[in-house]
Amino acid sequence: MRADPRVPSLRTRLLVAMVGPLLLAAVVIGLAGATLIADVVRRASDRVLGGALGAIAETVQVERGEVTLDLPAAAFGMLENGERDNVYYRIAVGDALLTGYADLPAPNPAALAVDVPRYRFARYRGQDIRIAEVRRSLPRIDAPVVVQIAETLDNRGALNRRLMLALLVGECVLVGAAALLLRPALGWSLRPLARLRDAVETRDERARPDFSPLDAGPLPAELRPLASAFDRLLAQLDTMTGGVRRFTADASHQMRTPLSVLKVQVALARRGSHAERGDALAEIAEAVTRLERLVTQLLALARAEEAGMSAPLEAVDLREVAAAVITRQVHQAVDAGVDLTLDCDAASGMVVSGHRTLIFEILSNLIDNGIRYNHRGGTVAVAIRATPVETTVSVADDGRGIAPEHRETVFDRFARLDPAATPNGSGLGLAIVRSAAARLNATVTFGDSAVGTTIILRFPRADDGDVASGNA
Amino acid sequence: MRILMIEDDAALARSIAALLRAGGNAVDHVATGAEALAVVAGEPYALVILDVGLPDIDGFTVLERLRRRGDKVPVLMLTARDALDDRVRGLDLGADDYLRKPFEPEELEARVRALGRRRGGDPLPTLSVGALTINRSSGGADVAGRRLDLRRRERAVLEALATRAGRVVPRELLIGEVFGFDEPVGDNAIEVHVTRLRGKLAPDGPMIRTVRGVGYMLDAG
Numbered sequence: 001m002r003a004d005p006r007v008p009s010l011r012t013r014l015l016v017a018m019v020g021p022l023l024l025a026a027v028v029i030g031l032a033g034a035t036l037i038a039d040v041v042r043r044a045s046d047r048v049l050g051g052a053l054g055a056i057a058e059t060v061q062v063e064r065g066e067v068t069l070d071l072p073a074a075a076f077g078m079l080e081n082g083e084r085d086n087v088y089y090r091i092a093v094g095d096a097l098l099t100g101y102a103d104l105p106a107p108n109p110a111a112l113a114v115d116v117p118r119y120r121f122a123r124y125r126g127q128d129i130r131i132a133e134v135r136r137s138l139p140r141i142d143a144p145v146v147v148q149i150a151e152t153l154d155n156r157g158a159l160n161r162r163l164m165l166a167l168l169v170g171e172c173v174l175v176g177a178a179a180l181l182l183r184p185a186l187g188w189s190l191r192p193l194a195r196l197r198d199a200v201e202t203r204d205e206r207a208r209p210d211f212s213p214l215d216a217g218p219l220p221a222e223l224r225p226l227a228s229a230f231d232r233l234l235a236q237l238d239t240m241t242g243g244v245r246r247f248t249a250d251a252s253h254q255m256r257t258p259l260s261v262l263k264v265q266v267a268l269a270r271r272g273s274h275a276e277r278g279d280a281l282a283e284i285a286e287a288v289t290r291l292e293r294l295v296t297q298l299l300a301l302a303r304a305e306e307a308g309m310s311a312p313l314e315a316v317d318l319r320e321v322a323a324a325v326i327t328r329q330v331h332q333a334v335d336a337g338v339d340l341t342l343d344c345d346a347a348s349g350m351v352v353s354g355h356r357t358l359i360f361e362i363l364s365n366l367i368d369n370g371i372r373y374n375h376r377g378g379t380v381a382v383a384i385r386a387t388p389v390e391t392t393v394s395v396a397d398d399g400r401g402i403a404p405e406h407r408e409t410v411f412d413r414f415a416r417l418d419p420a421a422t423p424n425g426s427g428l429g430l431a432i433v434r435s436a437a438a439r440l441n442a443t444v445t446f447g448d449s450a451v452g453t454t455i456i457l458r459f460p461r462a463d464d465g466d467v468a469s470g471n472a
Numbered sequence: 473m474r475i476l477m478i479e480d481d482a483a484l485a486r487s488i489a490a491l492l493r494a495g496g497n498a499v500d501h502v503a504t505g506a507e508a509l510a511v512v513a514g515e516p517y518a519l520v521i522l523d524v525g526l527p528d529i530d531g532f533t534v535l536e537r538l539r540r541r542g543d544k545v546p547v548l549m550l551t552a553r554d555a556l557d558d559r560v561r562g563l564d565l566g567a568d569d570y571l572r573k574p575f576e577p578e579e580l581e582a583r584v585r586a587l588g589r590r591r592g593g594d595p596l597p598t599l600s601v602g603a604l605t606i607n608r609s610s611g612g613a614d615v616a617g618r619r620l621d622l623r624r625r626e627r628a629v630l631e632a633l634a635t636r637a638g639r640v641v642p643r644e645l646l647i648g649e650v651f652g653f654d655e656p657v658g659d660n661a662i663e664v665h666v667t668r669l670r671g672k673l674a675p676d677g678p679m680i681r682t683v684r685g686v687g688y689m690l691d692a693g
Contacts, residue, residue, distance in 0.1 A: 253552045253553060254552075256552040256572075256573035256574050257481045257483075257484050257552060257573060258483070259573070259574035260484055260487070260573045260574040260575060261481075261483045261484050261487045262574075263574050263575070263576065263577055264484075264487040264488060264490075264491050264577045264580075265487050265490075267491065267577035267578070268487070268490055268491055268494065268577075271494070272494070276490075276494075279490070280490075283483060283486065283487060286483060287483060290483070
């Protein structure tokens with residue numbers, strides 16, 4: 001099988017199906033991670049900032065009606081970091097600055113709850129800063145006391161970047177590893193398939209086609225339906241080739257006897273006297289007729305088994321076909337001294353869906369049998385009948401009949417009940433009938449008759465629409 | 473020699489019989505295995521030609537039953553089947569030879585002759601009694617270089633006597649070997665042929681003596 005560029009390889013499929021979503025997941029995880037990291041960094045830094053705020057706020061006191069404070073060095077030590085962030089502070093009582101940077105953005109004291117620190121971002125001296133602020137309520141001081149401490153964001157940014165980088169590296173390693181592992185993983189997963197392939201390929205090397213089920217050892221669940229479908233296909237092939245093999249073996253077997261007769265009689269004719277030559281020629285003519293009939297019948301059988309495979313069903317007038325067969329075979333009947341009759345319920349309208357060639361072949365064989373296995377003065381009666389459920393054609397003779405125990409075997413190829421009595425029978429007639437009938441969805445049965453043989457061809461009644469569309 | 477042919481196909485049976493009769497043999501024909509088993513016991517056949525595909529019991533079974541009851545008559549099997557197994561099976565069951573249809577008539581005749589010779593314990597194709605030489609392949613006979621013009625039956629009688637030269641051959645045995653069972657045999661049928669043979673063998677050939685009430689004997693040497 002050649003590679004089709006429009007059909008991607010399994011590896012490409014898996015790559016697309018797996019690495020694509022994996023990348024998407026990485027982006028989603030990255031985004032969520034960024035938010036989470038930013039949040040964690042903010043909370044951690046705010047905690048430190050809040051700690052420093054608390055330490056300063058604690059030192060704000062009232063001494064003799066004055067607000068005082070003692071800026072603790074440790075509070076600023078807490079805020080020292082590798083990024084050398086700037087730290088600003090402002091303590092105000094009402095609008096009056098107590099100490100610190102006067103221009104640090106001041107809050108509206110009314111919006112601040114007492115002793116609950118609040119955090120916000122702001123812009124100060126061309127830099128982004130984070131401000132922690134708290135309002136204190138001091139005894140005998142009416143104006144709100146606001147303590148603020150702020151830091152620039154360099155350290156927060158650096159922390160954020162480091163964590164994001166770690167996340168990104170982790171994600172890249174994951175996706176890369178998945179893409180790299182795809183090939184060996186695929187190879188390992190497909191190994192049972194290779195075993196299945198080997199099981200098929202070793203068959204080719206054997207001389208005779210082997211259609212027994214594959215032996216690929218235990219297979220994973222996904223491959224079992226494939227293997228069993230393959231086994232079913234093999235079984236079908238086995239049945240078919242077996243049929244062909246039996247057929248050719250039977251056919252060649254059947255030709256050997258008349259060929260032997262021909263060879264011997266030709267030898268006798270070469271050596272013999274004039275009178276002996278005449279006898280030999282008569283025997284040769286008979287053997288040739290027999291071979292000719294055998295070949296014709298074999299071809300008919302091959303046709304019957306092939307026809308109807310593709311051609312759509314057509315409307316066939318049984319009366320017309322029967323009349324055509326009788327017209328062709330009337331000479332044979334006259335020579336054999338057998339009376340050939342046709343009886344039909346209606347003048348016309350005995351239409352079934354089928355193939356004219358096959359129906360012709362069936363009737364031709366049934367009538368031929370009726371004449372062949374009959375006696376001088378006998379009759380072969382063809383009758384066409386229609387009932388609500390089926391249309392039937394029966395061919396009845398008053399010949400020697402077929403014993404009930406032989407009624408199944410006569411349909412087999414080359415089954416001849418009494419070869420000596422009718423030397424020109426090929427043993428194929430009824431095999432052709434059965435095969436052709438099967439193609440037509442018709443059935444062939446034996447009818448009850450006191451003398452001779454009655455064979456009935458039954459067509460199930462088809463709707464007119466089915467005939468027209470060929471689906472019957 | 474006397475041959476029994478078991479063959480269900482009437483046309484082939486007629487053909488083989490005509491072929492072998494033209495070679496001076498007496499050929500009996502039956503179409504079924506049962507008939508064959510009944511007939512073969514009572515007649516002194518020199519050879520049985522047995523078709524494998526018979527309508528009642530197949531050729532292998534016929535052969536098996538024949539051998540089981542101790543009958544050593546040479547059997548040549550005819551088959552339309554190709555399979556090697558068949559050939560091996562036939563030979564293993566005690567067939568002496570095997571021929572596949574369609575066969576060359578010359579080959580059948582040669583094999584029949586070869587089997588006939590082997591039965592007499594003398595595989596040589598020529599048989600010499602004094603000045604008489606019989607070529608069993610061609611069927612020709614010479615006395616001191618003089619070609620004998622023999623008819624079919626005469627040749628059969630001469631061959632039957634020559635294979636047993638120096639011994640008395642009973643008249644019944646002679647009839648059994650020369651005539652098939654559906655051929656009319658007159659009271660003096662053998663007499664006529666013997667008389668003609670004596671005329672043709674004289675003066676330099678071996679003598680055929682009549683042993684009154686018993687049969688005939690060809691002088692050895």
